[in-house]
Amino acid sequence: xxxxxxxxxxxxxxxxxxxxxxxxxxxxxxxxxxxxxxxxxxxxxxxxxxxxxxxxxxxxxxxxxxxxxxxxxxxxxxxxxxxxxxxxxxxxxxxxxxxxxxxxxxxxxxxxxxxxxxxxxxxxxxxxxxxxxxxxxxxxxxxxxxxxxxxxxxxxxxxxxxxxxxxxxxxxxxxxxxxxxxxxxxxxxxxxxxxxxxxxxxxxxxxxxxxxxxxxxxxxxxxxxxxxxxxxxxxxxxxxxxxxxxxxxxxxxxxxxxxxxxxxxxxxxxxxxxxxxxxxxxxxxxxxxxxxxxxxxxxxxxxxxxxxxxxxxxxxxxxxxxxxxxxxxxxxxx
Amino acid sequence: xxxxxxxxxxxxxxxxxxxxxxxxxxxxxxxxxxxxxxxxxxxxxxxxxxxxxxxxxxxxxxxxxxxxxxxxxxxxxxxxxxxxxxxxxxxxxxxxxxxxxxxxxxxxxxxxxxxxxxxxxxxxxxxxxxxxxxxxxxxxxxxxxxxxxxxxxxxxxxxxxxxxxxxxxxxxxxxxxxxxxxxxxxxxxxxxxxxxxxxxxxxxxxxxxxxxxxxxxxxxxxxxxxxxxxxxxxxxxxxxxxxxxxxxxxxxxxxxxxxxxxxxxxxxxxxxxxxxxxxxxxxxxxxxxxxxxxxxxxxxxxxxxxxxxxxxxxxxxxxxxxxxxxxxxxxxxxxxxxxxxxxxxxxxxxxxxxxxxxxxxxxxxxxxxxxxxxxxxxxxxxxxxxxxxxxxxxxxxxxxxxxxxxxxxxxxxxxxxxxxxxxxxxxxxxxxxxxxxxxxxxxxxxxxxxxxxxxxxxxxxxxxxxxxxxxxxxxxxxxxxxxxxxxxxxxxxxxxxxxxxxxxxxxxxxxxxxxxxxxxxxxxxxxxxxxxxxxxxxxxxxxx
Numbered sequence: 120x121x122x123x124x125x126x127x128x129x130x131x132x133x134x135x136x137x138x139x140x141x142x143x144x145x146x147x148x149x150x151x152x153x154x155x156x157x158x159x160x161x162x163x164x165x166x167x168x169x170x171x172x173x174x175x176x177x178x179x180x181x182x183x184x185x186x187x188x189x190x191x192x193x194x195x196x197x198x199x200x201x202x203x204x205x206x207x208x209x210x211x212x213x214x215x216x217x218x219x220x221x222x223x224x225x226x227x228x229x230x231x232x233x234x235x236x237x238x239x240x241x242x243x244x245x246x247x248x249x250x251x252x253x254x255x256x257x258x259x260x261x262x263x264x265x266x267x268x269x270x271x272x273x274x275x276x277x278x279x280x281x282x283x284x285x286x287x288x289x290x291x292x293x294x295x296x297x298x299x300x301x302x303x304x305x306x307x308x309x310x311x312x313x314x315x316x317x318x319x320x321x322x323x324x325x326x327x328x329x330x331x332x333x334x335x336x337x338x339x340x341x342x343x344x345x346x347x348x349x350x351x352x353x354x355x356x357x358x359x360x361x362x363x364x365x366x367x368x369x370x371x372x373x374x375x376x377x378x379x380x381x382x383x384x385x386x387x388x389x390x391x392x393x394x395x396x397x398x399x400x401x402x403x404x405x406x407x408x409x410x411x412x413x414x415x416x417x418x419x420x421x422x423x424x425x426x427x428x429x430x431x432x433x434x435x436x437x438x439x440x441x442x443x444x445x446x447x448x449x450x451x452x453x
Numbered sequence: 454x455x456x457x458x459x460x461x462x463x464x465x466x467x468x469x470x471x472x473x474x475x476x477x478x479x480x481x482x483x484x485x486x487x488x489x490x491x492x493x494x495x496x497x498x499x500x501x502x503x504x505x506x507x508x509x510x511x512x513x514x515x516x517x518x519x520x521x522x523x524x525x526x527x528x529x530x531x532x533x534x535x536x537x538x539x540x541x542x543x544x545x546x547x548x549x550x551x552x553x554x555x556x557x558x559x560x561x562x563x564x565x566x567x568x569x570x571x572x573x574x575x576x577x578x579x580x581x582x583x584x585x586x587x588x589x590x591x592x593x594x595x596x597x598x599x600x601x602x603x604x605x606x607x608x609x610x611x612x613x614x615x616x617x618x619x620x621x622x623x624x625x626x627x628x629x630x631x632x633x634x635x636x637x638x639x640x641x642x643x644x645x646x647x648x649x650x651x652x653x654x655x656x657x658x659x660x661x662x663x664x665x666x667x668x669x670x671x672x673x674x675x676x677x678x679x680x681x682x683x684x685x686x687x688x689x690x691x692x693x694x695x696x697x698x699x700x701x702x703x704x705x706x707x708x709x710x711x712x713x714x715x716x717x718x719x720x721x722x723x724x725x726x727x728x729x730x731x732x733x734x735x736x737x738x739x740x741x742x743x744x745x746x747x748x749x750x751x752x753x754x755x756x757x758x759x760x761x762x763x764x765x766x767x768x769x770x771x772x773x774x775x776x777x778x779x780x781x782x783x784x785x786x787x788x789x790x791x792x793x794x795x796x797x798x799x800x801x802x803x804x805x806x807x808x809x810x811x812x813x814x815x816x817x818x819x820x821x822x823x824x825x826x827x828x829x830x831x832x833x834x835x836x837x838x839x840x841x842x843x844x845x846x847x848x849x850x851x852x853x854x855x856x857x858x859x860x861x862x863x864x865x866x867x868x869x870x871x872x873x874x875x876x877x878x879x880x881x882x883x884x885x886x887x888x889x890x891x892x893x894x895x896x897x898x899x900x901x902x903x904x905x906x907x908x909x910x911x912x913x914x915x916x917x918x919x920x921x922x923x924x925x926x927x928x929x930x931x932x933x934x935x936x937x938x939x940x941x942x943x944x945x946x947x948x949x950x951x952x953x954x955x956x957x958x959x960x961x962x963x964x965x966x967x968x969x970x971x972x973x974x975x976x977x978x979x980x981x982x983x984x985x986x987x988x989x990x991x992x993x994x995x996x997x
Contacts, residue, residue, distance in 0.1 A: 158595060159596040
């Protein structure tokens with residue numbers, strides 16, 4: 120297993136190399152001049168040339184790419200032309216917020232989606248199945264953007280139960296930075312007030328983000344469970360008089376988990392895509408706003424840095440899924 | 454794998470148990486939500502001494518010599534220019550200067566500095582600060598540096614409170630340039646000296662730290678929470694005897710609908726939304742007022758004067774008559790649009806009167822002009838490019854497209870991202886025939902807008918002349934106007950230059966924008982800056 124994981128991880132550098140080359144080409148063929156945008160409206164040719172020189176954009180493209188790679192190997196993700204900040208520092212600032220939101224959405228997907236699918240399969244055709252199917256279809260049909268605004272309207276504007284946006288209340292200071300995830304950091308700092316505020320602020324964006332992935336998780340669990348519950352060994356378990364909880368959880372759910380895991384892994388990728396929209400709606404200061412503003416101003420280094428970071432996450436999530444397969448099904452070996 | 458099987462099984466059970474425990478925890482958490490909700494509401498409240506502004510874009514940099522975007526809304530509370538503007542008018546008033554005078558040839562400006570002004574770091578404001586600021590601006594050469602670098606040849610400190618600036622050309626608009634909220638914001642020389650690292654003129658430090666003379670100082674800038682907190686500077690030269698807020702919090706909220714809900718809930722006191730429909734919806738809400746202020750932002754469609762068929766002035770004039778101005782005002786801005794009779798808006802002292810702009814929506818006149826042109830029956834296509842995502846540009850383009858159909862002129866519309874469009878529109882060879890533009894002057898002098906929009910040295914993105922218009926008579930008038938300080942004569946020259954531009958129909962002049970800021974009703978003393986889109990005076994704002 121360890122060798123398998125190492126082998127898979129060894130593939131990461133070539134994948135990153137390929138992605139970086141592709142991104143470099145894609146960003147540089149856009150017919151626009153980022154130096155002009157960074158120098159500001161009304162900037163003269165001399166001002167633009169100075170910015171171009173300062174950021175090495177006056178060198179030939181292959182040379183620029185090689186310089187970028189050399190810096191990357193040394194852990195330098197470059198400097199933003201917009202803000203003159205280190206991209207690595209920016210990623211370390213904004214990424215924890217995105218991870219916090221995505222992780223909580225994955226947890227909600229697993230903790231709600233899988234039981235919802237099970238309820239549907241167990242009570243097939245009944246009221247519980249109908250409700251579960253309706254809930255998951257609703258999740259598939261709503262655009263995230265609309266659902267987010269709806270959530271804000273209902274739970275924040277009308278009911279006044281939850282905060283509207285942001286990670287903390289206005290004027291509230293963040294907990295001492297350890298991981299950058301406010302829930303974790305306030306827990307580690309033992310700051311109950313900030314923890315409460317951080318959790319409350321997390322609720323609406325989490326539910327919004329989880330909605331789209333909840334539906335596929337519930338539907339996959341339901342269909343796989345239905346298939347498994349019709350198997351001979353399940354009938355035998357019933358015949359032996361086994362308690363329903365054991366039949367559903369041990370014989371049913373455990374065997375249904377492999378396809379469910381596959382769907383969940385795919386959903387993590389989808390969540391990372393959807394999280395950007397949710398971040399904009401909820402003024403959640405993660406990678407969303409950062410990357411949108413970078414793309415608008417064609418700020419090469421932040422665009423590359425964000426994309427490479429997401430590539431690493433995709434690869435790691437897929438690897439983790441493969442490893443989890445082996446956990447849940449001892450017949451799978453690597 | 455088989456050897457590890459037993460261990461793996463135990464782990465699996467543990468994992469499933471863990472999942473069950475997690476489910477139980479979620480249940481318990483749900484049970485306690487009621488209490489959390491109640492406490493959450495209390496935590497969101499801020500007092501009447503704190504102003505919360507929902508800001509649409511994030512902070513690029515606080516560096517007073519680089520900042521050249523919406524962040525100015527924040528930095529103008531921290532830093533001050535030498536002179537300022539009187540309320541929402543373009544009239545120049547003393548700020549860090551008490552008086553100023555020009556030499557007879559307008560190549561030397563002598564500035565008298567206000568005594569008793571302190572920087573946030575405790576140092577005194579003296580002539581050295583003006584010298585360091587201007588030299589730093591010119592050396593860094595970003596943003597508004599374009600207005601100073603080509604003309605400033607020397608900054609001499611004559612005594613601690615007197616500075617002489619020498620220019621290589623007469624410039625009657627120099628004081629207006631010093632009143633801008635970009636570039637010439639005075640920075641503490643001590644801070645620049647102490648924090649300069651490897652010849653960077655303290656750029657690394659001033660990116661996220663501030664040392665100005667303004668009424669507010671930076672208390673915190675938290676990127677992770679996208680929140681900027683300003684607090685009162687106790688040593689501010691203007692004093693704190695009037696009505697002011699103690700803290701100002703800028704929350705970065707990019708989504709307009711979220712800003713709207715924040716205002717409705719009272720989570721924000723001021724929004725920076727621009728969408729007319731959302732502002733109309735907010736106007737109906739209790740506890741919200743809409744501040745309507747005239748701006749110097751003009752809205753027009755540039756016409757490419759260097760390429761056929763628009764090279765023919767008759768065709769440009771025909772198009773100017775074929776545009777439905779009143780219909781556009783209603784359809785695009787719900788009727789809230791001030792007149793525009795030439796390149797300058799009505800609140801500029803050199804603006805033209807309605808009698809100077811002959812163009813009204815008159816298809817008969819348009820057809821007559823077209824029949825006298827090089828393409829008497831039309832039958833050609835004009836390219837029109839749009840800045841992506843702005844409904845006002847799209848609506849204006851569609852209205853023009855519809856109107857020009859009646860002249861047998863086809864308009865092909867292409868929507869592009871701003872970076873791609875600016876590159877394309879930057880050169881006369883690749884620029885579109887028609888380009889809807891919103892433009893504002895960088896400084897409050899008639900020359901700023903006319904030169905940037907229709908000057909021969911401002912073609913494309915060097916200025917903002919997307920009409921690629923050039924006329925020697927206009928150039929001569931602009932040059933002369935900058936060489937004299939007699940204001941009535943200057944204004945006359947600017948009007949004469951504009952009349953030529955309007956007569957030659959370099960653009961379809963649609964209107965001047967009216968800025969509408971949604972505010973909570975308990976916000977007082979809101980004074981809008983007419984130059985920049987989203988900035989207002991922070992010092993005089995208070996809450997009741």
